[in-house]
Amino acid sequence: TGMGFERLVRVLQGKTSNYDTDVFSGTIKAIEGITSQTYTAGDDKQSVAFRVLADHIRAISFTIADGQLPSNTGAGYVIRRILRRAVRYYYSYLDYKQPLLFQLVPVLAAQFERVFPELHQQLDFVSKVVKEEEDAFLRTLEKGLKRINDILATEKASGSGSINGKEAFELFDTYGFPIDLTRLIAQENNLQVDEPGFEAEMAQQKARSRAATAIDTEDWVTVNDVANTSFVGYHTTETTTKVAKYRKVKAKGKEAYQIVLEATPFYAESGGQVGDSGTLTIDGETITIYDTKKENNLFIHFADAIPAVLSGSVIAQVNTTRRHEITVHHSATHLMHAALRKVLGTHVAQKGSLVNEEHLRFDFSHFAKLTSEEIAQVEAIVNTKIRENVPVVIKEMSKDDAIAMGAMALFGEKYADTVRVVVIDPNYSIELCGGTHVGNTGELGFFAIKHETAVAAGVRRVEAVCGAAAEQYIIEHMQLLQDIKVALKHPKDVLKAIEQQQAEVSDLRKKLESLEAKQLAAIQANLVPQATTHNTYNFLGTQVEVSSADALRNLAVGIKTALGDVAVVVLTAAIDGKASVVIAAGDAAVAKGVDAGKLIKTVVAPLIKGGGGGQKHLANAGGVDTAQLSQVIDAVKQKL
Template identity: 45%
Template sequence: MMTSKEIRQKFLDFYASKGHTIVPSAPMVIKGDPTLMFTNAGMNQFKDIFLGNMKAPYKRAADSQKCLRVSGKHNDLEEVGHDTYHHTMFEMLGNWSFGDYFKKEAIDMAWELLTSVYGIDKNLLYATVFEGSADDGTEMDIEAKNAWLKYLPEDHIILGNKHDNFWEMGDTGPCGPCSEIHIDIRTPEEKASGIEGKDLVNKSDPHVIEIWNIVFMQYMRMADGHLENLPAKNIDTGMGFERLCAVLQGKNSSYDSDVFTGMLNKIGELSGHHYGESEKTDVAMRVIADHIRAIAFSIADGQLPSNVKAGYVIRRILRRAVRYGYTFLGFSEPFLCRLIPQLVSDMGEAYPELISQQRLVESVIREEELAFLRTLDRGIKLLDEYMSKSSATKVIPGVDAFVLYDTYGFPIDLTELIAAEHGYEVDLDGFAAELQKQKERARNATANEFGDWQEYHSGQSKFEGYDNTTLSGVKLLKQRTVVQKNKTMLQLVFDRTPFYAEMGGEVGDTGYAIASDGEKIQILNTIYDNNLIVHIADRLPMNCEGDFTLCVDAHRRQKIANNHSCTHLMDYALREILGTHVEQKGSFVNENGLRFDFSHFEKLSEEQIRAVENRVNEMIRADIHLEEKRDATMQEAKLMGAIALFGEKYGDKVRVVKFGPSVELCGGCHTSSTGKIGLFKILGESAIAAGVRRIEAITGEDAEKYVVDLQDTVKKARAAFNNTQDLMGAIQRLQDENALYKKQAEEYARQKAQLYADDLAGNVEFEGNLKLIKLTECEDPSLLREAANYLQKKEKGTALVAAYKVDGKPQLALMYTSDLVQAGKNAGKDIRTAAKFISGGGGGQPGFATAGGKDVDGLASAFDALVEAAKS
């Protein structure tokens, strides 16, 4: 029996032998595509090629792609674990042709792989073919059918409709018919029922299943809905790896294949349960075995759990896994993080990012588990209260479900799950209404109103600011009005610009635009919007048709460039000093300083911080000149040793920025030589997430001013100590003296409290066995408290009752010695009752409590109440 590792490798080796370039899996987390948060299909990384936005660097490609489906069209999260075939994270084996081979060759190769390499019995296979659509004016895909007739009898070729056998990227764009390969894995007994396999294709039978889909991209869906032929036809195929492994290993479920058995065994080892023990524990183990893959790969690809967008999806998956482990497997301590070594063993060879990111993944998951476990208990107790309150209707109000969601981080499906286990439902409409109210509050806080674009010239927006901060002869392409937070701004788009648009953690440029008549318009910011470089201005020039001169604030740009270049130098220094595990996790750069986030698992020592600072300044003093390659291929960039960010999507051409030993992919603005930076100074280092640290720093004149300010502070401090040369020694002596005086003052206060307590004890009144101390005046309440503490330790059978005024306001105090407390006395309870007479409140411990109020006239009554409480 082939292992899953062998199955994956045989696929890649086969297509490599057919002239395909084996490309690495794209990150599972997508950055830079507003339409997708996660890679959900093998073709995602080739989307720009299919859309014609970039030229394919190869004619043929194949890969095993990490995918995640949890939301939108493919919302599988609720089913995961409850059945044996849904998954969140999965691998998609695929091969592609970009204008090279087409239907016949694609089908030939698929058949050869399945039957000759994998050894599948051809009699078990069926193929579907598009039957055509009168709506689109398309005919049956006879070309694909003829290709299949070479291998399959006609009764194993099934015609499919537009729903099953026509693939589209969206409402518009590349599309085409597809041909699915199905396999009949029923037992002989099941086949003896008389129902033929062809009659179960695409009928949701769990044993007659699709294993491969071959898409023939031959059309372009236009905006009006009609189809046009593509000049270059493409092939896009996808075969679910987990399902393929189950088929080839003779298993009924992917969870029974070796893709998951190692992880299920590990979960069993940690929990003390075994897979197959019961339905509830089996569901929990499947949930965890599936979810840990989605969580780990997302974090390894650069997506930390958070409360927004993709980060929230990962947090939701993680919390669902924790909840199942907590409820059904008895885990009360972090356990997901302990599964990562098993995952690395299972998948690290195929996906080495798991190995390089293992410590970060474990650390982040552990911190997330600890945080959620702390709230899980409280949230479940609150949900129990809600269910008790709603026992008559068995429906949890939407507003209560929203409190759990908003305050305790319970996804609504988690609340539904727990409620269903107790026979309750959740008012989902009410929850949706509360959620909508929250969204409207957020929307109203940041609402923008956009006017229509007014165009003056045609053309594209092009950035030419790497070499220039001023450009002349520029045309204004279009402008529109935007109202943001009741403030009206103008958005201007020019055909060429030296202004850098905010991106990659670097703020946008500011400056001004000069019209042909000399009118100067201030540019307040520059942003990217739908691939346009948009200049934000406070007003529109009078003459929009003529040429413009664009001028970037060159001094501000240089400061930004200095700070950006220092993030590169610091990245290099951190890797040199802390280790190669350091990876950039984020940055922010403006004219005032820089912020750099990186993976590391402990606080940096003062020595390490100083070493990083010194190394960066060493490179600054070396005056290393910028070397760059603006149109490098990824292969060229790798050969240059360039560092790429995990999870970032790079185009066909990239820019390499090099300062001596520091080589990185970057599209931002940089200084022409490190000497222009002047000075680098770290202001602080801190943790921002599990396994992620942050350094904040300044450069150039800001760093110089910081040092001068420190020198001035030192001078003033030295002057305060008679201009001593040993300032630290003088400060230490002052601290020592202060500690001595503080100790003496505390001793004096203790003695004073004892004398006061002895004085009070000399004025006791006997009420039977009770010694009662009454006090109606007090100049120092803190002294009274200390005296009460002393009396509690020294006396027996004693109560102190005090009612007095401080700054004209009534105050109460009550003390019981420990033997009275043991007998049932409670000062906190008694003083709350008495405080009502002075229109106040209070509390404390059973042995001592205080209260304050507003009504001085009730002070005598409050005093009497305390005396009676002490005597009773």
């Protein structure tokens, strides 16, 4: 019948609007409590804002809980657009200027706990992601609204009747306004948006981006015609094969070749794992393959040159040392993924990865920085699995069977009907994966996390090492520790010795600051009497000797205060071989037209070959030409 759940509830509860039912009433009451505004169920903009928030927060929260994070592309951008539309409504029509939507997530989680428990289970994570998105948009929203209001006023005055494509793209590119938000605001002001013009601007930007990385590719030259390349690299790193075809490519003025073999042991970049490198030997001539990628079911081998003879047999040999280090890092990624889920929670899901011979990089959904204790826990779990020397079992089966046995799949990833499943202890890690892996976890040797950072709202990144790379990491850190011990003259307790030195440095810094303050006070006492009257201003301009730009600024402020509201102070100094200038002006001087910031930019900065800025009362500049400092004071004085 087309009657959705909300309409059915409206009929059953005898309401005139979906938003009057208990499906939305709890959320609307929460919005009233947060904003101190009252919902009237009318058609005014305030009531519309209530309904927009109540509706949009459901879509946003459920989608994030289901694994889709806001982003600038694809489905993630749909979520971002919905969220930013909601932010604009509460900012403009509920007069609420701080994050609001994240405060509604707990209301939804409690309401739908029994029918959608995933939201309740990931409450903290979803709330954090929503808040970070709100914070990010609110930082540009005020400036964006000011800009669009200026555009609206201009277009109305000109009678054009629409926001042109270039302006719409500026709002998108500079202020983060999705095109549908710009369209909505334009409609509220009886204007249209030149959307074809917007799309043209977007296309031009994409074209510029493509041009920056453009590759000139020649046609394929067929040697032996084959439809697809067969990959034999799971079981061997060397095979005898033939060249199927090749082509010449040119990028940034450099020529290279792409070669397709009938069969190859070279793994092509995919699933985060980098492509193999190695050699091809044909008729006694050996060339280096520096990368392997996949394109339309073809394994493409990248080389700087091709052999003179291509028709004979080819010995394709993978760089086994590099392949092994890549492989141990890929298996370590699976171990770490499972460990992260055990330590942080089941909301952890892979959002991206890079696996090469030097390290692994893993992006995952999580709402907070990992503590040192959490990192230690993850490392301990992974290293325990390594010591257990667990067999790595690889199976091929139907996708449905794999999911039924608990295999993890990437959200949004497309899989064939038959999938490859990597099992490292059925009770620990089961993942769909097409990469190369070790025979047992003992081959990883040792695992260590090097870095943990944020890469986007609700997404963290871990960089880690294992195998030979982990050994090198430990060696470097042990050497660093030894160097620190030597520098500290071999203390028994290194940490205590460092803390003691830090305390001593802090104490010396305080003493130095005290001495500097006394020195500045003495300089100020000496300079204040030297002030003269210039065009009704208490003017003082001189070059001084100070240790830092901060000291120069503090001295200028102190002298200005001593000279009163009509003071204008210009201090110059050569600090570490560079020119430094500060201008300070009192309230009355500013009221008469003195603008320290303008003087710095238009008079001082060009003289000392530098830059600077500030406010009307206080501004500073830095430059490379100390020889011109003597002219600065007179140049400023002439402008007063």
